[in-house]
Amino acid sequence: MSENPRPRVLCIEDEGDILELLKIILDRDGFECITALGGVDGIHKATSDPPDLILLDLMMPDMNGWEVLKYLQEHEALRYIPVIILTVKDRYSEPDIDKKVGDMAALMTKPFEFSKLTQRIRDVLGMESSEVDWPTPVL
Numbered sequence: 001m002s003e004n005p006r007p008r009v010l011c012i013e014d015e016g017d018i019l020e021l022l023k024i025i026l027d028r029d030g031f032e033c034i035t036a037l038g039g040v041d042g043i044h045k046a047t048s049d050p051p052d053l054i055l056l057d058l059m060m061p062d063m064n065g066w067e068v069l070k071y072l073q074e075h076e077a078l079r080y081i082p083v084i085i086l087t088v089k090d091r092y093s094e095p096d097i098d099k100k101v102g103d104m105a106a107l108m109t110k111p112f113e114f115s116k117l118t119q120r121i122r123d124v125l126g127m128e129s130s131e132v133d134w135p136t137p138v139l
Contacts, residue, residue, distance in 0.1 A: 006032040007125055010051035012042030012068060013086075014060040022055065029118045039063025043071055046078055053125060055117075058087040082124045084108055084117075 009031045011022045019035040026033035034051060036042035039060050046054060054072070058065035065085060072078045084106045106124060108117060122129060 006030055007053065007121075007127070008032045008034060008051040009053050009055060009121060010034045010036060010042065010046055011055045012036045012039060012046075012060075012065075013055075013057040014038045014062070015057075018057075025114045025118065026121075031118075031121065039065065039068045042068055046072065046081065047075070050078060050081055052081070053121060054081055054083045055121075056083050056085050058085060082106070084120060084124060086110060086112075086117075 007030075009026055011019055011026070011033060013019050013022070013035075014037065016037060019037065023033040023035055034045060034049075036045045040062050042054070042056070043063070045051075056065045056068055065087070069083060069085070072081065072083065086108050088110045106120060108120060119129060121127075
């Protein structure tokens with residue numbers, strides 16, 4: 001994890017409104033949220049200043065999440081960054097999704113409660129649970 005007391009989370013998503021919402025929630029919950037509009041922008045930001053964790057949407061027009069994940073896995077400086085994949089796909093619509101995700105990433109299916117997302121981030125980063133009791137918007 002970075003020396004910054006606030007863990008840095010890079011959110012790679014192609015929908016600006018979702019990025020804004022993720023930034024508000026993550027900043028509020030003690031994370032430093034860096035946003036990237038699409039896969040190409042995400043790879044650029046991850047490469048130039050690697051974050052502590054990446055939230056990655058799968059369905060993006062410029063470079064999909066699978067391509068981003070493959071790029072991360074193939075680059076020594078990036079392959080150890082934990083990734084949480086955010087997707088509308090699930091184990092029923094795509095039965096081999098767990099195999100595709102592999103050991104590098106965790107999977108969260110949309111819609112989800114933000115409190116569960118921030119808790120998953122804390123779990124992946126080995127942080128203690130947040131004691132903040134915020135309302136739980138759903139994405």
